[in-house]
Amino acid sequence: MEIRLPEKEIYLCSDNSEIALMEKLLVFKFGGACLKNVEHIRNAANILKNFKGQRILLVVSAIDKTTNALERVVNSFFAGDSNASGYIEEIKHQHVTLAHELGIIDPFAINEIEDSFIDAIWLLEDEIHDAYEYVYDQVVSIGELVSSRLVVQFFKNEGLDVQWLDVRDVVKTNEDYKNATIDWEATQEGADKIISRAFESSEIVVTQGFIGSTRENNTTTLGREGSDYTASVLAYCLDAASVHVWKDVEGIMTGDPKSYEQASLIGELSFDEAIEMCYFGAKVLHPKTIKPIQNKGIPLYVRPFFNVENSGTFISDKQDIAYLPIVIKEENQALVEVGERDFSFIAENHLSEIFAILSELKIKVYIMRNTAISFVFSTKDDELKLQKLEARLGASYNVKYRRNLTLLTIRHGSMDDVKKISGQSQFLFEEVYGETIQVVYQS
Numbered sequence: 001m002e003i004r005l006p007e008k009e010i011y012l013c014s015d016n017s018e019i020a021l022m023e024k025l026l027v028f029k030f031g032g033a034c035l036k037n038v039e040h041i042r043n044a045a046n047i048l049k050n051f052k053g054q055r056i057l058l059v060v061s062a063i064d065k066t067t068n069a070l071e072r073v074v075n076s077f078f079a080g081d082s083n084a085s086g087y088i089e090e091i092k093h094q095h096v097t098l099a100h101e102l103g104i105i106d107p108f109a110i111n112e113i114e115d116s117f118i119d120a121i122w123l124l125e126d127e128i129h130d131a132y133e134y135v136y137d138q139v140v141s142i143g144e145l146v147s148s149r150l151v152v153q154f155f156k157n158e159g160l161d162v163q164w165l166d167v168r169d170v171v172k173t174n175e176d177y178k179n180a181t182i183d184w185e186a187t188q189e190g191a192d193k194i195i196s197r198a199f200e201s202s203e204i205v206v207t208q209g210f211i212g213s214t215r216e217n218n219t220t221t222l223g224r225e226g227s228d229y230t231a232s233v234l235a236y237c238l239d240a241a242s243v244h245v246w247k248d249v250e251g252i253m254t255g256d257p258k259s260y261e262q263a264s265l266i267g268e269l270s271f272d273e274a275i276e277m278c279y280f281g282a283k284v285l286h287p288k289t290i291k292p293i294q295n296k297g298i299p300l301y302v303r304p305f306f307n308v309e310n311s312g313t314f315i316s317d318k319q320d321i322a323y324l325p326i327v328i329k330e331e332n333q334a335l336v337e338v339g340e341r342d343f344s345f346i347a348e349n350h351l352s353e354i355f356a357i358l359s360e361l362k363i364k365v366y367i368m369r370n371t372a373i374s375f376v377f378s379t380k381d382d383e384l385k386l387q388k389l390e391a392r393l394g395a396s397y398n399v400k401y402r403r404n405l406t407l408l409t410i411r412h413g414s415m416d417d418v419k420k421i422s423g424q425s426q427f428l429f430e431e432v433y434g435e436t437i438q439v440v441y442q443s
């Protein structure tokens with residue numbers, strides 16, 4: 001199904017007895033893969049030109065694999081590699097080269113791109129004074145700061161009415177570095193004041209995904225792949241008409257075509273369905289993305305970057321949608337069995353103790369079951385976390401785990417589908433509830 005967007009989204013809203021015409025803004029997000037080279041960045045500009053006359057808040061990620069590269073810089077710094085600042089100089093050089101390839105020659109603009117790296121370079125030339133997570137955020141956030149600088153300059157040269165905005169003035173968070181939580185009240189205030197003002201002078205405002213700042217203005221990040229979430233948070237605060245996440249694929253598929261031959265494009269999804277998919281490991285959107293926009297009924301399009309005519313996958317609060325089977329495979333799973341030592345049953349008090357520890361260690365439970373004498377669950381196969389869990393529970397419980405497993409989740413399918421897709425007939429763990437069938441098996 002194809003949904004064509006009107007060039008301008010105009011909404012009728014009733015304000016007491018008066019009917020007012022209100023033009024709401026659109027929130028766009030371009031991920032790193034959409035900005036990876038000259039051709040892609042040109043395409044990004046063309047998409048914006050297609051929406052001329054429409055106010056757009058554009059959230060961008062770091063270019064291509066820059067975040068991974070910056071992560072490696074931080075790791076080498078903490079591993080005592082004295083050349084950490086040299087590695088970041090290399091990343092700076094790549095961005096300047098791309099700017100030149102895009103025809104950006106204004107020395108002031110090139111300076112801005114280079115200046116994005118200064119603080120991080122100083123930090124990496126010094127001794128280690130701060131915790132890993134703090135340093136990580138100060139360095140890794142450069143990816144988004146510089147990509148947004150770069151594309152804004154290019155868009156300006158292309159004649160677009162655009163301005164750069166530092167999202168750290170708006171998106172406020174707690175101090176949980178590397179995985180910060182949004183301070184909604186402060187963020188709403190920032191959006192009302194700062195973003196709304198920016199739209200008084202430009203049609204398009206470009207800002208950064210993934211990053212924010214504490215009340216003391218220290219930079220934080222929201223967790224890997226967090227730019228989708230930023231787009232959603234800002235759409236919520238600004239009461240946007242819709243969110244458009246542009247991807248280098250056609251939209252959301254019913255499975256990964258690499259492991260599921262029948263995978264096909266999903267035209268429409270409900271918010272709840274999208275949340276279920278992301279929760280169980282579909283790598284389509286950051287799992288936190290849906291909730292804020294769902295709360296305001298703001299629809300989301302996951303749409304193809306090289307095919308503006310197609311609206312990709314449309315996610316909204318529509319409920320009566322007929323789905324084909326949706327297949328989500330999560331490799332790298334572990335199955336953990338926690339058993340009683342003192343011959344008593346696994347009762348509610350034990351479960352609450354176990355869950356308190358799981359939550360403290362940030363161990364995500366995918367599927368679970370309790371029997372009289374044990375509690376079994378599947379989780380990511382993270383050796384360090386599993387060891388910590390064993391250490392914490394070991395005194396009172398027997399903890400056993402199996403590693404290197406696959407969790408297969410099928411929504412709207414049958415056990416036959418599960419067997420066919422997994423190629424297995426026996427499973428270590430099976431759960432069926434409503435429209436969801438899940439199995440864990442040896443990969």
Ligand code: ASP
Nearest residue numbers: 061067210224225226227
């Ligand atoms: N650049 C960040 C990352 O790669 C955020 C994002 O892409 O959404 O994790």
Ligand code: MG
Nearest residue numbers: 032061062067
């Ligand atoms: Mg990225």
